[in-house]
Amino acid sequence: MAGADENLYEVDDLLMQPGTYFNPQTEVVVVVDDSTSIDQEVFNMEAYEGAEWVRISEDVPVDEDRRDLLLEKFQTHYHPGSSSSVSETALEQGDEELDEGEDGQDPGRED
Numbered sequence: 457m458a459g460a461d462e463n464l465y466e467v468d469d470l471l472m473q474p475g476t477y478f479n480p481q482t483e484v485v486v487v488v489d490d491s492t493s494i495d496q497e498v499f500n501m502e503a504y505e506g507a508e509w510v511r512i513s514e515d516v517p518v519d520e521d522r523r524d525l526l527l528e529k530f531q532t533h534y535h536p537g538s539s540s541s542v543s544e545t546a547l548e549q550g551d552e553e554l555d556e557g558e559d560g561q562d563p564g565r566e567d
Contacts, residue, residue, distance in 0.1 A: 463534070476526055485527075487518055 470477045470488060477486045494512075504510055 476523065478527070478530075485523065487523075 465473075465477060470486065474488045474490050477488070478484070479486070498504075499507075499510070
């Protein structure tokens with residue numbers, strides 16, 4: 457399995473390699489697919505001359521279920537800490553002990 461450093465890309469590099477990428481700061485997913493080609497004559501028009509990127513459509517032709525599965529798989533394999541670590545949230549949710557100042561009575565109950 458690849459290490460975390462092997463999964464880090466600069467934007468210029470990721471655009472040259474097909475794959476699914478996620479920016480944790482912006483929470484944007486980018487899918488790079490080089491399996492198709494477009495007639496380059498379309499881009500010889502003056503309106504597109506010198507353009508680096510052209511938006512083809514607002515539609516996102518991605519299988520959402522497959523995308524979610526890939527994101528989940530990544531999160532499972534690259535969870536911070538060791539494989540036996542427990543997340544902070546899981547620790548908080550499993551807290552059945554009473555903290556100082558808690559009397560153990562549910563709100564609304566009259567015991």
